[in-house]
Amino acid sequence: MEQSVVDLISSCLDSGNYKEALSASTDEKYAKDLNDNCWDLITAVIGKIEDDTLILKPSLYGTCETLLANIVKQCSPEEALFEFIEQIQVAKNDAQFAIVLDPVQQLLIKLSTKRFRSLEFTLDSMSTYISSIPLPEHQLEGKERLLMDSDVNVRRIIKIYSLLPPFYNPLIKEITLANANNMTKDILAAFLISLLGKPLIYVDLDPDCNANSEARTCSSSIIQDICILVKNVNKFLDYVEFHHKQSLKPKSRNILTDNEEKLSPYDYKEKINMTTLSGLFYGIYSGHFEVPGYAVPAVYSISYVVHTNLFCVVHLLSFAEYGPVAKGMSLCTKLLNQYPINTSHSVLKNAIHYSLCQSLVNIAIYSSYEMLRKEAVKLISNHINKFEYKGRCMLIKYILNNANHSGMIGYAITLYKNSIEDAFKESELPDCFTGPQLLGMIKKMCYLPHGAESDLVELADQIITALNFLRYLALKDNLNKTGIRECFTIIEDDYLKNLRTALNMSRAHYEVKLMDINNSKGLPEEQVDISINVGGNMLDKIPTESKKQIIHSALNAFHLIEGLVARLSECIIINKSQ
């Protein structure tokens, strides 16, 4: 017995005898051997492919392609497919992944009768390979984000994604022609939706940034294809609701454990989950992509669409990376545009609005990207101003209670002030800006957590805006429409008094510090063996100059507050005398 066909072809490929390899694959005398050993042959051929083969040895690549095509023609399709699926899963590089797609497609078309299982396996193994690509993350902002396109992993993601449509398009065509409501359609749709999750969700798809990027082209075609397959994409809003409720459950009791019935392809969490659905609805509702009109039936109520989509928004905003958060923000902006103005506060019974508010506040405070922080602040006010006055007050109160950040609280106070200003234009002030409710809000704004011993530097933003707000009211409301006059005593006794004491103490403290620093000048710096470690990063010692700067800015803030307190007292007296 001479050399087996596998060894023969393998050695031919190694030595560059491509013609011989090809002729061996079609040679009658090897036919049986080839049929018996098709698994090994597939492995051997694919093993020859490296990432750079196509460029360095194009003829080798071409030969391998042809060889695989020949194998597909000759071997039993089931067996070959099985091996190819295996190869997708263990693919060592993207070129191996790429070269397999064509033969697999041929096989799937051949196996049209009992296709859906094999299709499912194929797509699963493709998902596995795609999910093994590392996720890109760089701290880039604005135009710098364009550089993301040259990130190795982003390139890989785009490359692989661009290979997919040619692979599945013939299948879609077949399904739509047959117009069958069958499993194959659902399996393919579930796969396409899963493609919109990780890792694509980390890639920038914003048209303002780069309208013609390859990533956008890929996503756009995926979204189009999903629409073609499922027709009414809004039916997935039900799944959003389901997954959202699941995520709220304390212990995830998997209700699909009793597997006696067949699950629909949409029930697999690896494919359809909050992240992939968020990717889908970002694509549909953010306005970043063109969506065929028929895919979104015009009978759904706005509130249902918006509220359900907000689950996706909140989910996207829970990421720390730029990609998903930016997508969440775009989607949120668009949804809020659709939302009617002067929405009743009763809608706030739906807890999603508070979750949204909380997520935006978190991003505005903690996100490491300046752009996102600024955008979040804008969205907070957009969101709040969609409600009528009472609703606005409820959300503002929520921020006052829950935002652990003086600047954010200051911003909430400003929003309240703006709302009051709007309300003054109405013939009658709504309840939420008068009497006890106003007092309640004022108490929350004018809050010194440790009385006179509170840290004024930390609270400066809140204090300054609160004082500004009170001054505004004292000046504006000279007819006492809000009942602010009845609050003045409380403000004076509970707040201003403490604030004055606090100012005196803090200033004295900081002046002493400043003096200490000035006095110790010239003396050799005292060596203190203290280092501060935050999150694994060593903090540098603060140089004396910066220390002085900090102290001066604190003193400035005290000065400003003092001025505001004095002015407020004046305004209060004027208001009272009117």
Place this chain on the structure above:
Amino acid sequence: MTVDEGIDITKDGDRGVLKRIITEGEGTDTPSPGCQVTVHYTGTLLDGTKFDSSKDRNEPFEFFLGKDSVIKAWEIGVATMKKGEVCVLTCAPQYAYGPTGSPPKIPPNATLQFEIEMIDWKAEDLSPNKNKGILRHIIEQGSGYDNPNDGAQVTVELEGKLQDGKVFDTRTVSFSLGEGSESNVCEGIERALEKFTLGEKSRLTLQPKYAFKTEGNTEMGVPPNSVVDYTVKLVSFEKAKEPWSMDAEEKLQQSNIWKEKGTDYFKASKYQLAIKKYKKVVTMLGDLPEDANEADEHKDQAKQLLLSTHLNLALVYLKVTPAHHYKAREHAAKAIKLEPQNVKGLFRLGQALLGLGEVEQALQNFQNVIELEPQNKAAANQVIVCRNAIALQKKREMQLYANMFDKFAIRDAQAEKQRAKAEIDVIGEKVGEWGKGEGEWTDEQRDRKPTEFEKENPNILLLDKDGQFENM
């Protein structure tokens, strides 16, 4: 175009939704809320432009009625349709997309016309695998958006019927969702309840798998393998919501549930669990009575609830072993702050104080109780206990203070002696480094015998020629 044609089917009668039947349907049944409805439709603007049609998708449109997932006009209109019916709904903007419209298809303030064909509907299937194991027909809609979570305490009214109409189960029952089997509540009801809203009343049709399985239930008289119909009303449930997102009414409702649960635990002598539940009530309602924004009625209710919770907490803390008198005092005091004349509060405060050994204050409290309720025997007994304790204490004090002056005198004398001893010590043998110095006595010098002259003239000191004392 026939804009104004049709019957007004709005509740308000504002001609916002007009219905014109084109083909009559069969029978009298119409879908109830919760049903999954299948229709074909074509929507047009008043100028005849078609903006959407399910026929273009070649796929009928499905949605759940009563979830507000479609525009209001549809919720109202489709609910009136019989199977096979075809009608035209003319929908004013406030029942459709309002002043904003739905760009790009629907312009602002657009009146829409839909031709709808009712194909079919099926009862909502709540079984996890959609195998018609749990079917729901909503009889009365609930309110709000929340559903009970797994593990939440729920109270439901149940009526179970067999297929032949025989009623086998009628009761109102409270249980923890997920532990219904302990109260003989079958799995299907629990699964379904996860989708109920507050106050909802529905009929559930349960396959044996989700009801009493192949065994049936002899106690209740359910034969094996029977399909059962349950009418279930969700009366109340524990919310997993955060306190800030609840309004006063919800807070009160929730607190009541916790309080009752706490009391159950207390009765079962599970004191720690009871304390947990009561404390939840306190944190939930803590600042409600002072909240100026709330209605007086709510404030009063909250106050009552807080009062009884504090009272119960005081009692529990007295009951635990070892009794936690500090906590008991704290809560009793809070109860009294809410209602100064509360007899139970005063009594428990007294008990706590007694436990802490503050007998006089305890007595005061018990006497207050008797003042308010002269026939209160328990308090009278406690007064006696207090008096005895005080008497005992006095006796002890008397022993302690008897012959106080003699005792002090003895002690003073002893102290004097000690002091004297200490003084001697100061100039005793060990004077340390002050020996030997210039002009100082060394120990040796001090120990020498006095001279004759000194013996004769003990008051005379001799000076040397420099005017210093001469060493003697």
